[in-house]
Amino acid sequence: MSEQFDRRNFLKMSGAMLAAGTAGCATGITGSAVAGSGSSAAVATGMKAALPAAKGPRLVIVGGGTAGLTIAKYAKKEYPKFDVVLVEKRDMYSSCFSSNMWYAGLIDLEFLADHSFLDAARNNGYTYFNATVTGLDRTSRTLATSEGDIGYDFLVVAPGISYDYDKIGVKDAGAQAMLRQTFPGGFISPTEHVTIRRKVQEFEGGVFVQTVPSGNYRCLPGPYERACMIASVIKKNKINGKVLVLDANPDITIKAAGFHSAFNDLYKGIIEYKPSSAVTGVDVEKKMLKTEFDSVKFDDAAIYANVRGSTLIEQLGLMDPKSGQKEAAIDQLRYSIKGDDRVFVAGDARPHPYSKSANTANTEGKFVAKVLAARAQGKEFAWVSPRTICYSMVNADPMEAISVDAGYVLNKEGTAVGGFSPDTKLFENRDSAKGKATLEWARGMYRDMFEA
Ligand SMILES: Cc1cc2nc3c(=O)[nH]c(=O)nc-3n(C[C@H](O)[C@H](O)[C@H](O)COP(=O)(O)OP(=O)(O)OC[C@H]3O[C@@H](n4cnc5c(N)ncnc54)[C@H](O)[C@@H]3O)c2cc1C
Numbered sequence: 001m002s003e004q005f006d007r008r009n010f011l012k013m014s015g016a017m018l019a020a021g022t023a024g025c026a027t028g029i030t031g032s033a034v035a036g037s038g039s040s041a042a043v044a045t046g047m048k049a050a051l052p053a054a055k056g057p058r059l060v061i062v063g064g065g066t067a068g069l070t071i072a073k074y075a076k077k078e079y080p081k082f083d084v085v086l087v088e089k090r091d092m093y094s095s096c097f098s099s100n101m102w103y104a105g106l107i108d109l110e111f112l113a114d115h116s117f118l119d120a121a122r123n124n125g126y127t128y129f130n131a132t133v134t135g136l137d138r139t140s141r142t143l144a145t146s147e148g149d150i151g152y153d154f155l156v157v158a159p160g161i162s163y164d165y166d167k168i169g170v171k172d173a174g175a176q177a178m179l180r181q182t183f184p185g186g187f188i189s190p191t192e193h194v195t196i197r198r199k200v201q202e203f204e205g206g207v208f209v210q211t212v213p214s215g216n217y218r219c220l221p222g223p224y225e226r227a228c229m230i231a232s233v234i235k236k237n238k239i240n241g242k243v244l245v246l247d248a249n250p251d252i253t254i255k256a257a258g259f260h261s262a263f264n265d266l267y268k269g270i271i272e273y274k275p276s277s278a279v280t281g282v283d284v285e286k287k288m289l290k291t292e293f294d295s296v297k298f299d300d301a302a303i304y305a306n307v308r309g310s311t312l313i314e315q316l317g318l319m320d321p322k323s324g325q326k327e328a329a330i331d332q333l334r335y336s337i338k339g340d341d342r343v344f345v346a347g348d349a350r351p352h353p354y355s356k357s358a359n360t361a362n363t364e365g366k367f368v369a370k371v372l373a374a375r376a377q378g379k380e381f382a383w384v385s386p387r388t389i390c391y392s393m394v395n396a397d398p399m400e401a402i403s404v405d406a407g408y409v410l411n412k413e414g415t416a417v418g419g420f421s422p423d424t425k426l427f428e429n430r431d432s433a434k435g436k437a438t439l440e441w442a443r444g445m446y447r448d449m450f451e452a
Contacts, residue, residue: 043135049148051129056081057376060143060152062133062312064088064117066097066358067158067347069449070365071372073124078373082154084126086117087145091130093117094190097358098442100222102193103200104229104396107439113190115450123452133159136316138340154372157318157328158347159310161188161218161356164326167306168213169281169290182284185211185304186226187218199300200230205241206299208234209289211279213306214248215325218348218356221404223304224252224259225392231267232396243271244298246291248278254355255392258402258428262394279303307356309349318345327351332416333383335368341375344368352417354408355388358445363387383410385421391438399435403427 059075059082061068072086094113101107121128135144136155143150163185165176184192199208208230212223227243234241252259252273263271274291281290282303289296289303309327313319318337320329328345330337332352337343346368348356354364364386374381388406393399405425411418427434 043144044137044140044142044149045134045144047148049129049131049145049150051085051127051150054083054151054153056083057153058083058085058151059154059156059372059376060084060150061086061156061158062143063158063160063347064090064093064120064128065158065160065347066095066361066445066449067160067365067368068156069120070362071156071158071346071369072126073120073449074366074369075372076125078369079376080125082372082376085129085150086121086126087129087131087133087143087150088117089130089132089146091117092190094193095358095442095446096187096190096193097219097445098439099186099190099193100226100229101393101438103197103226104232104393106229106393106396106399111439111442112193115446120450123450133157133312133316136318138317138343141342152342154342154344154376156344156346156368156372157313157316157349158345158361159312159349161307161309161348162311163188163305164308165305167215168211168279168303170305175282175284178284179282179303183282183301183303186302187222187304187307196302199302200233203230203234203239203241203300205239207242207244207297209244209246209296209298209301209303211289211302211304212245212247212249212253213304214278215306216353216356217304217307219390220254220355220357221259221390221392223247224255225394226302227271228259228262228267228392228394229396231270234270235267236397241299242269243267244296245271245273246277246279246289246296247273247275250276255402255404255426255428258392258426258430259394261428262402262430266395279305307348309351313345313349318343320351323351325351333410334380335371336375344372352408353419354386354417355390355406357388357390359389359441360386362445362448385409389441391434391441393435393438394430395435398432399438400430400432401434401438402430403434403437 117128131145131147186192186196277291335344347361367384370381385408391401391403393401407421409421
């Protein structure tokens with residue numbers, strides 16, 4: 001299997017993401033419907049947040065995930081005059097990335113969660129504010145939160161993603177809530193991970209379904225890596241069961257050769273892979289789901305629905321009404337809302353056809369920090385491609401992984417992201433060196449986000 005640039009996989013990878021990402025944004029500046037700086041989801045509470053008076057231009061960042069934590073740290077480094085406040089609704093951090101390895105017992109919960117928002121803020125000279133953002137008034141430059149209003153000079157909104165259950169035929173709000181509670185996808189919140197891990201530990205046999213959505217979903221290799229990790233538990237414990245991967249896509253969307261070889265060599269008879277199997281409905285009570293061609297009875301499942309930009313983006317009036325995935329209406333090169341140079345969106349809520357991953361959000365975050373520092377001084381900073389470096393653990397004993405290292409290029413007009421850069425490489429031969437690198441990469445991410 002080639003370790004170099006693999007054109008077929010490259011095309012497959014970029015096709016899916018381009019189709020999902022760039023719908024409706026030929027010019028890179030999306031959502032001209034989001035008018036100027038006047039429009040507002042004006043719900044200011046009138047109660048001022050208990051924060052110290054700003055000692056410089058106040059930069060407020062919404063979301064303490066990979067993007068927000070990175071931007072808070074690096075914006076302060078790039079422009080120390082900034083008075084940075086990070087607003088996060090969670091009071092406990094736990095990463096989505098690496099969570100699949102927890103299901104197979106390769107890491108413990110501390111590995112994911114032993115990281116403090118307080119330490120990150122203290123180590124990097126900004127303020128962590130534990131509150132839920134509820135509204136935005138761009139006229140008065142006021143962010144409304146559950147703990148009071150915060151005035152800003154610059155605002156970055158990085159709230160991640162939400163599930164779009166309508167796209168898998170589950171349209172009723174009650175049914176959506178029941179589905180998420182009973183068979184969570186496990187691609188947004190830590191409490192989903194706890195539930196899925198319990199399911200894997202209690203699995204006694206039969207069919208465990210893992211679905212893969214269409215579009216530019218979060219962490220393209222994530223569902224396939226998870227199938228390998230669950231299969232490794234079935235294999236180790238000699239459980240009479242299988243993992244059925246129902247993929248809405250015509251084939252594995254990334255590192256396909258590497259995952260197919262793992263499925264066939266390591267998990268023959270344990271992992272069954274079904275492409276072009278988009279979910280069109282789920283009966284939670286009967287543990288049945290429908291695809292275009294099939295009805296599937298299962299014993300347990302992680303049903304990963306299509307994703308969209310976080311509903312907060314829409315709630316704050318920052319969504320591009322033409323975006324197929326309800327993502328933000330920002331200029332792809334300048335990262336700010338058209339007509340409002342003070343409001344930015346970053347991370348997985350972005351409209352760019354980048355792979356929605358932590359490494360992308362982290363390297364993008366360092367670029368956005370430079371844009372913010374320049375903007376605060378009346379200057380601009382030219383677009384730089386983020387990097388998507390992503391390891392996927394496919395074997396648990398011994399720990400073996402595959403990986404990709406991707407960059408991006410602009411379209412011919414130079415106005416929006418056009419696809420992967422030619423120096424993109426796939427490393428699809430699994431080995432233990434990459435197995436070790438998978439854990440080292442994650443430790444590096446935590447150090448970068450939480451330490452000085
Ligand atoms: C199972 C799994 C495996 C993965 N594996 C990898 C991997 O191997 N490599 C890789 O690079 N990436 C991986 N990823 C992807 C990676 O975790 C995400 O792409 C990345 O974390 C996105 O960062 P973000 O900051 O955009 O969003 P998030 O990390 O989701 O952060 C958004 C934050 O905003 C907060 N927020 C939302 N709404 C509000 C509100 N109203 N008020 C206040 N706060 C709010 C949320 O609480 C959250 O903390 C994986 C993801 C999953 C789920």
